[in-house]
Amino acid sequence: MVSIQTPTRAATTVTGPTRGYRVFQGVNAVILTLVVVVTLYPIINIVARSLSGEHQIRAGEVTLWPKGFNLTTYKIVFQDGTFWRSYGNTVLYTVLSTAVAMALTTIYAYVLSKKDLRGRTFLVGIAVFTMFFSGGLIPNYVLITSLGLKNSIWAIALPNAISVFNLLVMKAFFENMPAELEEAAQIDGLSTYGTLLRIVLPLSKAVIATMVLFYSVSFWNSWFSAFLYMDRADLMPVTVYLRNLIAGATEGGNAGAAADQLTQAAANIQSVTIVLTALPILAVYPFVQRYFVSGVMLGAVKG
Amino acid sequence: MTNTGQLSRRSLLAAAGFAGLAVLTGCGSGDDVGDSKDLSKKRNGAMKKYNAGEQFKATKALSFSVLHNNNPTYPRKQSWLFWKEVTKRTGITLQPVDVPLSDYEKKRSLLIGSGDAPFLIPKTYHPSEVAFVSSGAILPVSEYVHLMPNFQDKVKRWKLEPELDSIRQSDGKYYLLPGLHEKPKSGYSLSFRTDILEKIGVSLPTTWDEVYDVLKAIKAEYPDSYPLSDRWSTNTVFPAAALLSYLGQAYGVRAGWTYENITFDAKTQKFVFTGATDEFRQVIEYLRKLVAEKLMDPESFTQTDDNAVKKLLAEKSFAISANPQELVQKYRYNLERQVKGAKIEMIPVPIGPAGEIVLGGIRLENGLMISSKALKSDNFVALMQFTDWLFYSDEGQAFCKWGVEGVTYTKSGGQYKLKPGISLMGSDPKAPKDLQKDYGFFNGVFTYGGSWQLVSSTFGPDEKKFQDVMARRKQTPIAPAHPLRSAEQEQASLWETPLTDHMNQNTLKFALGKRPMSEWDDYVTELKAKNMQQLVDLHNKAYERYKKDNG
Numbered sequence: 083m084v085s086i087q088t089p090t091r092a093a094t095t096v097t098g099p100t101r102g103y104r105v106f107q108g109v110n111a112v113i114l115t116l117v118v119v120v121t122l123y124p125i126i127n128i129v130a131r132s133l134s135g136e137h138q139i140r141a142g143e144v145t146l147w148p149k150g151f152n153l154t155t156y157k158i159v160f161q162d163g164t165f166w167r168s169y170g171n172t173v174l175y176t177v178l179s180t181a182v183a184m185a186l187t188t189i190y191a192y193v194l195s196k197k198d199l200r201g202r203t204f205l206v207g208i209a210v211f212t213m214f215f216s217g218g219l220i221p222n223y224v225l226i227t228s229l230g231l232k233n234s235i236w237a238i239a240l241p242n243a244i245s246v247f248n249l250l251v252m253k254a255f256f257e258n259m260p261a262e263l264e265e266a267a268q269i270d271g272l273s274t275y276g277t278l279l280r281i282v283l284p285l286s287k288a289v290i291a292t293m294v295l296f297y298s299v300s301f302w303n304s305w306f307s308a309f310l311y312m313d314r315a316d317l318m319p320v321t322v323y324l325r326n327l328i329a330g331a332t333e334g335g336n337a338g339a340a341a342d343q344l345t346q347a348a349a350n351i352q353s354v355t356i357v358l359t360a361l362p363i364l365a366v367y368p369f370v371q372r373y374f375v376s377g378v379m380l381g382a383v384k385g
Numbered sequence: 386m387t388n389t390g391q392l393s394r395r396s397l398l399a400a401a402g403f404a405g406l407a408v409l410t411g412c413g414s415g416d417d418v419g420d421s422k423d424l425s426k427k428r429n430g431a432m433k434k435y436n437a438g439e440q441f442k443a444t445k446a447l448s449f450s451v452l453h454n455n456n457p458t459y460p461r462k463q464s465w466l467f468w469k470e471v472t473k474r475t476g477i478t479l480q481p482v483d484v485p486l487s488d489y490e491k492k493r494s495l496l497i498g499s500g501d502a503p504f505l506i507p508k509t510y511h512p513s514e515v516a517f518v519s520s521g522a523i524l525p526v527s528e529y530v531h532l533m534p535n536f537q538d539k540v541k542r543w544k545l546e547p548e549l550d551s552i553r554q555s556d557g558k559y560y561l562l563p564g565l566h567e568k569p570k571s572g573y574s575l576s577f578r579t580d581i582l583e584k585i586g587v588s589l590p591t592t593w594d595e596v597y598d599v600l601k602a603i604k605a606e607y608p609d610s611y612p613l614s615d616r617w618s619t620n621t622v623f624p625a626a627a628l629l630s631y632l633g634q635a636y637g638v639r640a641g642w643t644y645e646n647i648t649f650d651a652k653t654q655k656f657v658f659t660g661a662t663d664e665f666r667q668v669i670e671y672l673r674k675l676v677a678e679k680l681m682d683p684e685s686f687t688q689t690d691d692n693a694v695k696k697l698l699a700e701k702s703f704a705i706s707a708n709p710q711e712l713v714q715k716y717r718y719n720l721e722r723q724v725k726g727a728k729i730e731m732i733p734v735p736i737g738p739a740g741e742i743v744l745g746g747i748r749l750e751n752g753l754m755i756s757s758k759a760l761k762s763d764n765f766v767a768l769m770q771f772t773d774w775l776f777y778s779d780e781g782q783a784f785c786k787w788g789v790e791g792v793t794y795t796k797s798g799g800q801y802k803l804k805p806g807i808s809l810m811g812s813d814p815k816a817p818k819d820l821q822k823d824y825g826f827f828n829g830v831f832t833y834g835g836s837w838q839l840v841s842s843t844f845g846p847d848e849k850k851f852q853d854v855m856a857r858r859k860q861t862p863i864a865p866a867h868p869l870r871s872a873e874q875e876q877a878s879l880w881e882t883p884l885t886d887h888m889n890q891n892t893l894k895f896a897l898g899k900r901p902m903s904e905w906d907d908y909v910t911e912l913k914a915k916n917m918q919q920l921v922d923l924h925n926k927a928y929e930r931y932k933k934d935n936g
Contacts, residue, residue: 142695164460220498227501310495315455315483322485326457329487 125360132156132353139350155350159358167316168323169358175308175319176301179239183297184290186243187252192278194249195256206253213246219310226311237311242301248293255289256282291373299363324355424532424766430476431766437534441774443476447764449771450503452496453481454489454830458821465825470789477771497522497756504768507753507830511552514561514754518554519871524755525558532766533773535781539565547863548749555868555927557935564750564833565777569743570840571855573627575613576707576716576731581606592736593635593671600680603703613675614682614702616693617642622885624686624893625672627706632671634744635737637861638664643744644888646881647924649864656867656924658917660888661909667738672896683897698723707731709848714811731847733854743855745863750833752776775831782835786843788826801842809843866935867928877923880916887915 099107126146131139135150143149159165193199194206217225222241231237259282267281283290305321312318430445455461461483472478482503484492489508496502497517506523517523527549530536540546545565552559575596577589582599585606590596603612617627621642629641639645639659648659659665675681682702685693696702698719707716712731720727734743753776759768775781787794787801795802803809808816809827821827827843834840837856844852869877891908894900900908909917 142691219495223495223499223501227499309485309488309492313482315461315485318483318485322487323457326455326485326487329457329485 125364128353128356131350132357134350136350155354159351159354164315165320165323165355165358168318168320171308171317172302172319172321172359175235175238176298178235179242179301180294180297182239183243183245183301184294187245187249187293187297188283188290189278190244191249191252192256192282194253195259197257209244209246209249223310232311233313233317238301238304238307242304242307245297245300248296252289252293255286259285288373291370295366295370295373298366302363320355320359324352324359327355328352427760427763427765429763429767431764431770435534435770435773437538438778438780439534440780441475441770441778443767443771446476446478447767448478448480449505449764449768450480450482451505451830452493452503452507453483454486454508455483456486456829459819459825459828460822462823462825465823466788466792467785467825467828467831470784471775474784475771475774477767500758502756502758504756504759504762505753505772506756508751509561509754510751511561511563511749515554515874517754518560522757523560524757524760525556525560526562526755527553527558527560529769530562532769533562533777535773535777535779536562536565539567539777543567543748545748547865548746550866551746551863552749553866553868555870555873555931557868557931561752561754562772562776563752564835566748566750566834566837566840568837568840568856569745569747569860570852571631571734571743571747573617573631573706573708574731574734574851575628575631576705576712576729578703578720578727579730580726580728581703589730589732590735591732593632596735597671597675597680600675600704601678604678604680607703610700611682611696611702612680613685613704614688614693614696615685615706616688616690617706618686619689622889624889624896625706627708628685629668629672629892631706631734632737633665633668634742635735635739636664636668637739637742637744638662638668639744640665640668644885646884646888646920647864649862651862656864656921656928658884658912658921660884660892661912661917664739666902666905669892669895670902673898673902676896677898686893686896694719700724709845709851710810712847713845731851733851739861741858742861743858745861748860752833776833779836779839782832782839784826785831786827786835786839788820788824793820793824793826799838865928866931867924868931869923869927873923873927877920880920883915884912884917884920887912 123146127144130146130148131144132155133148133151133153134144135152138144138149190209194202194209196202199205216222226232226237226241231240263281263285264277267277272280303321305319305325308317308319309322430443430447432441432444435441453461461481468479480503482496490513493502493506493509494516497506497520500522502522514523540549543565549559549563552561552563554560577599579589581603582589585602587599587602590599600612604610615625615628618624623629623641623644626642630639630643631641633640633643639648644659646659647656648662649655650657650662672681676683682688682696693702693705694715697705697716705716709731712729716729720729753772755768755772759765762768775785783801787796787803790796791804793804793807795804803812803820806816807818807820807824808814809820818824826832841849841852891900891911895902895905895908
C-alpha cells in the first residue's frame with residue numbers, strides 16, 4: 083500500500099523530495115524489507131523442509147533450499163486416509179460456512195445500511211455488543227449442545243456466521259452506494275429483494291470478493307469450534323489434524339505424557355502437512371488481492 | 386473410619402433435602418433423591434457375584450461413553466479389534482468421544498464444566514482432578530471401590546495404601562482411580578557415548594562423583610567440546626528438567642519436573658520448602674561445578690531438545706539425558722547413521738549421597754475419573770465392575786496391552802511375543818500391521834500400571850537392563866496426606882507460582898555462576914518475602930488437621 087502512496091506524494095513537491103522525506107523512505111524500505119523477510123522466511127523454510135531428507139532436517143542443514151531432495155513424505159501423506167478425510171471436511175466446512183456467512187452478513191448489512199430503517203441503532207447495537215461481550219465458553223457449549231447441533235456442520239457454520247467487523251465494513255459500503263440508483267430501480271418496479279439482487283449486489287463485487295476471502299480464510303484456518311463441538315475424529319478438519327500431529331511430535335519429552343506411547347512423527351511429515359494445508363489459501367490470495375485492496379478501502383472513506 | 390461420620394452427615398443432608406423438596410412441591414415421592422449409598426436399584430446389568438480374577442460379563446448389553454484421547458501416532462479407528470473384543474468379552478459397548486491429544490485437558494474441562502462429560506474420563510494426571518472436586522461433577526470413587534475387587538486386591542497386595550492416601554482430598558476421599566504399579570518404573574537417566582569412553586579408557590560411571598570424573602576425562606580428550614549438553618528445558622517451567630529430577634533423586638530431593646514446593650522432612654515430621662533445603666543446595670552446587678569447569682554446556686538449561694540432540698549428533702557433546710525410547714529411536718538410530726562406530730548407552734541413575742533410592746510415589750500413574758452422572762444411572766454397579774475388569778484385572782490389563790492371545794500375540798513361559806506380521810513402535814519395520822494403529826491395543830487411554838511382569842513385557846534390551854537395576858532400589862517414604870481445603874488451595878496456588886518462579890530463576894543463576902553461592906541465605910530470605918513460610922505453615926496445619934480427623 084505504501085508503494086501506491088509514494089509516487090502521488092512525491093509528485094506534489096515541486097523541488098523534489100525533501101531530505102526528511104528521503105530518510106523516511108529509506109527507513110520505510112528497510113523496515114518493510116525486514117517485514118517481508120520475517121514473513122517469507124518461515125514459509126520458504128517449511129517448503130524447503132517438506133522437500134528435504136529427514137537426515138538433513140535433523141542435522142539442521144535445511145534453511146532456504148531443500149537438501150537431500152525427495153518426495154517420499156509427500157507420498158506418505160498422500161496415502162494417509164485420515165489426512166484426506168480431514169482435508170475433505172475442511173473444504174466442506176469452509177464452502178458451506180462461507181456461503182451461509184455471506185448470505186446472512188449481506189442481508190443484515192444491507193438492511194442496516196438503510197437510514198430510514200426503524201430501530202436501526204438498536205440492530206447495530208446488538209451486533210456490536212457481541213463484539214465486546216460473549217457468553218463464554220461453557221454457556222456457548224451448552225447452547226450449541228442443547229440446540230442439537232453437536233457433531234453437525236451447523237455447529238461450525240452458524241455461531242460464526244456473522245463477523246461484526248465484516249458486517250460493519252459491508253454496511254459502510256452499502257451506505258456509500260448512491261441512493262438514486264435504488265430509487266430508480268424502485269420506480270421501475272423492483273421490489274426490495276429485486277433491488278438487492280439485481281442492482282446492489284452486481285455493483286458490490288469488490289466488497290463481496292473481499293468478504294468471501296475474509297470468511298473463507300478464517301473458516302479454513304479455524305480449528306477451535308470443530309474441536310469444541312465435534313466428538314468424532316472423522317469429523318475434524320485438517321487444522322485439528324495438523325495441530326494434533328505437531329503436539330504428538332513435541333509432547334514426546336513431557337514428563338507427564340507416557341513417553342513410550344509416543345513415537346516421533348518425522349519433522350518433514352509436519353512440514354508437508356503444513357504446506358498442503360496452507361497451499362489453497364496461498365494459491366487463491368494473489369487472484370483475489372486486487373478486489374481485496376479496493377474492497378477494504380471502499381468502506382473506509384466516507385464522503 | 387471416615388465412613389460412619391460421612392454417612393450420617395450425608396443422610397442428614399439427604400433427609401433435609403428431601404423434606405425441603407416435599408415442602409416445596411407438596412409431593413416428595415416423585416423425585417428419587419434417595420441415599421446415594423443405596424446401590425440396590427443401580428444394579429442393572431451388573432453381576433451378582435463378581436470377584437477378583439473373574440471375567441466380568443454384563444447380564445445385559447450396555448454401553449458406556451468414554452473420553453478418548455486421540456493420539457496422532459495411532460488415530461482411533463472404529464474397526465479396531467479392541468472395541469469388538471471388549472464387547473465380546475464383557476457385553477459392554479464403549480462409545481468413545483474423540484478429543485485430539487493436543488488439547489485434551491481443555492476439552493475435558495469444558496465437558497465436565499458443562500455437565501456433558503462421558504462416564505469414563507481416562508488419562509487424568511493427579512492433581513488435575515482436584516480442580517473438579519468442588520463442583521461435584523466428579524465421583525468420589527473411594528466411596529465405591531468396594532465394587533472393584535481387582536482394584537482393592539492390587540492395592541492390598543502391592544501395599545499401595547500410602548500412595549492412595551497421598552491423593553485424598555480434604556474430605557478424606559479420592560476422586561481419581563490411578564494406574565497402579567507393582568514396582569516403581571523409572572524414566573530418565575544419563576546416556577554416554579560408550580565408544581568414546583572406551584577410546585579414552587574410562588568405564589561407565591555409577592556414582593555422581595564418577596560422572597564428574599568421566600566428563601572431565603572427555604573434556605581432556607576434546608577440550609573444545611562441552612562433554613554434557615542437555616535437553617528437556619523447553620515445554621516445562623524447569624530448566625534441565627530431566628537432569629535435575631534424577632540428580633535430585635540421588636540427593637533425595639524433588640527437583641526438575643518432579644519438583645514440588647513442599648517436601649516432608651521425615652526427621653522433624655514436618656513439611657518444609659523444597660527449594661530451600663540443604664539437599665537442594667547441594668544439587669545446584671554440583672551443577673555449578675560442572676558448568677564452571679566447562680564440563681556442561683550452559684545452554685543446557687535453555688536450548689530446545691532438537692538443538693541438544695544436534696550437538697550430540699555433531700559430536701559437540703558426548704553425554705545427554707535419555708529415556709529408553711529416545712535412546713533407541715533418536716540417539717542411537719541417528720548416531721549409527723551419521724557417525725561411524727558411534728555407540729551410546731544409558732546408565733542406571735548414578736548414585737549420590739542419598740544412596741540407592743528412587744523417589745516414592747511413582748507407583749501411581751495417570752488414571753481415570755468417573756463422572757458423577759454415572760451414579761444416577763441404573764447401570765452404575767455394572768460400570769464400576771466393568772471399569773475394574775478392564776483397567777485393574779490382570780486379564781483386562783494384558784488384553785488392553787497385548788490384545789487377543791493367538792491373534793495379536795502368543796505367550797509362553799510368561800513371555801509375550803507379537804504374532805509375526807505385527808509391529809509395535811517400530812519393532813518390525815517390515816510388518817504389514819501395527820498393534821496400535823491397526824488393532825487399537827497398547828493404547829495410552831486404556832493401558833497403564835500393572836504387574837512388573839506385564840509392565841516389563843514390553844521393555845527392549847536397553848530398558849530391561851536399566852529398569853532391572855532401578856527396580857531393586859529402595860523407595861523413599863511417601864509424604865503423609867495433608868489435603869488442603871478449597872479456599873486454602875486457592876491461597877496456596879497464589880503463593881506457589883511466584884515461589885516456583887523464583888526458585889527456577891535462582892537455580893539458573895546459581896548453576897550458571899551468575900550468583901555466588903554465598904548468597905544462598907539471601908535467596909532463602911527472598912523466598913520468605915514471597916510467603917514461603919506461610920505456605921509451609923498452611924501445609925503443616927492441614928497435616929495436623931488430617932491426622933486429627935482421620936486418625
